[in-house]
Amino acid sequence: MNKVLVIGAGGVSSVAVHKMAMNADIFPHISLASRTKSKCDAIAASVKARTGQSVDTYAIDAEDVPALTALIKAIGPKLVVNLALPYQDLTIMDACLAAGAHYMDTANYEPKDVAKFEYHWQWAYQDRFKAAGLTALLGSGFDPGVTSVFAMWLKKHKLRTIRQLDILDCNGGDHGQAFATNFNPEINIREVTAPARHWEGGAFVETPAMGKKVEFDFEGVGPKNMYMMYHEELESLARFLPELERGRFWMTFGDAYIQHLTVLQNVGMTRIDPVMYNGVEIIPLQFLKAVLPEPSSLGATTKGKTNIGDIATGDALDGSGEKTFYIKNICDHEACYEETGNQAVSYTTGVPAMIGAAMVMTGVWSGEGVFNIEQFDPDPFMDMLNKHGLPWTVEELAGPVAF
Numbered sequence: 001m002n003k004v005l006v007i008g009a010g011g012v013s014s015v016a017v018h019k020m021a022m023n024a025d026i027f028p029h030i031s032l033a034s035r036t037k038s039k040c041d042a043i044a045a046s047v048k049a050r051t052g053q054s055v056d057t058y059a060i061d062a063e064d065v066p067a068l069t070a071l072i073k074a075i076g077p078k079l080v081v082n083l084a085l086p087y088q089d090l091t092i093m094d095a096c097l098a099a100g101a102h103y104m105d106t107a108n109y110e111p112k113d114v115a116k117f118e119y120h121w122q123w124a125y126q127d128r129f130k131a132a133g134l135t136a137l138l139g140s141g142f143d144p145g146v147t148s149v150f151a152m153w154l155k156k157h158k159l160r161t162i163r164q165l166d167i168l169d170c171n172g173g174d175h176g177q178a179f180a181t182n183f184n185p186e187i188n189i190r191e192v193t194a195p196a197r198h199w200e201g202g203a204f205v206e207t208p209a210m211g212k213k214v215e216f217d218f219e220g221v222g223p224k225n226m227y228m229m230y231h232e233e234l235e236s237l238a239r240f241l242p243e244l245e246r247g248r249f250w251m252t253f254g255d256a257y258i259q260h261l262t263v264l265q266n267v268g269m270t271r272i273d274p275v276m277y278n279g280v281e282i283i284p285l286q287f288l289k290a291v292l293p294e295p296s297s298l299g300a301t302t303k304g305k306t307n308i309g310d311i312a313t314g315d316a317l318d319g320s321g322e323k324t325f326y327i328k329n330i331c332d333h334e335a336c337y338e339e340t341g342n343q344a345v346s347y348t349t350g351v352p353a354m355i356g357a358a359m360v361m362t363g364v365w366s367g368e369g370v371f372n373i374e375q376f377d378p379d380p381f382m383d384m385l386n387k388h389g390l391p392w393t394v395e396e397l398a399g400p401v402a403f
């Protein structure tokens with residue numbers, strides 16, 4: 001019964017499956033299913049060459065609930081790890097309920113026709129997972145995922161309350177392409193072009209996309225412009241840190257990326273509504289994805305580091321007054337490629353996906369119902385980050401952020 005089934009065969013899946021194979025004591029039997037079986041086979045071949053472990057592969061359309069239910073029943077995994085796209089979250093949850101398997105993902109459900117990143121669709125499965133005696137673990141990537149675990153670790157070990165939280169996501173990597181996204185281009189561009197939202201005074205405040213820019217000096221990378229944007233962990237953090245007065249998410253973008261994106265937006269190439277072309281309905285953003293480089297192809301040329309972390313301010317646990325802590329991981333693109341054949345954005349998502357899966361497989365994290373990652377003990381997850389390629393550091397800053 002210690003079987004795991006991973007769905008999706010992109011960059012994140014590739015890293016997670018390699019890392020699972022490197023931890024065969026927890027994952028003795030790995031199955032991998034995706035829309036394009038050849039992509040599963042390529043990952044399985046790389047895993048075999050690097051670790052000696054075998055991975056069973058299958059073709060599946062994860063939006064076909066009866067077919068997916070039958071596959072899960074035939075394999076009999078304890079846990080299904082969804083590393084396909086956010087569009088498939090609900091159908092995979094449905095199939096897990098029908099087949100009796102735990103569920104995990106790294107991104108919240110998003111309807112195809114509107115760029116809305118919200119948890120309510122998945123939270124609505126709470127009663128069904130509870131009644132079935134199954135666990136659904138939501139958001140076990142880096143952000144969401146590690147960024148929430150960082151916040152909960154600070155709350156457990158350093159701060160009695162978190163008054164202000166800023167999540168800073170910097171990709172200082174250079175892939176040598178004029179324009180490319182470092183994870184699924186469709187999902188990435190939908191996220192970046194959506195209006196910014198941050199948590200303030202008990203509600204979300206909406207501002208124009210890319211409207212707020214701050215320069216920040218990232219360790220291991222150097223000074224970079226970061227932009228305030230909406231990211232889904234703000235919703236779960238606001239729920240599980242009820243004392244939070246202000247929560248914001250920042251991501252770095254280079255000037256060339258912004259210029260390309262502005263042009264693509266201005267000419268309508270990022271639209272997600274259908275347009276007729278030569279008698280066929282196409283979605284411009286999906287067409288754009290087809291002509292952009294595959295993120296999984298960027299690994300070989302990407303150099304530089306990622307630096308992702310949380311800056312939190314609140315009352316110190318030891319009663320010494322208000323304190324500010326900065327907790328982060330710095331990850332090297334070339335080292336990730338050498339270890340798994342993937343760049344650091346896939347790596348920083350795939351490793352926490354493996355760790356979240358390990359928490360459920362071993363029963364270290366357990367429960368009946370739908371859980372966000374903030375609801376579990378951060379310590380065993382943080383220990384595994386240190387052991388499996390994403391070591392973190394924590395430091396005290398002189399005071400709250402000035403921006």
Ligand code: NDP
Binds near residue numbers: 034060083106143349
């Ligand atoms: P990719 O686009 O590289 O991979 C997605 C995979 O899912 C592809 O293999 C694709 O198949 C497969 N897929 C798509 N639709 C279906 C379907 N209907 N049935 C079966 N398989 C399907 O994405 P990434 O690896 O970059 O990202 C994977 C996930 O990780 C996404 O949900 C993304 O949002 C999330 N993510 C989370 C992050 C975090 O920190 N929390 C950061 C980065 C990503 P095919 O190859 O045939 O198209």
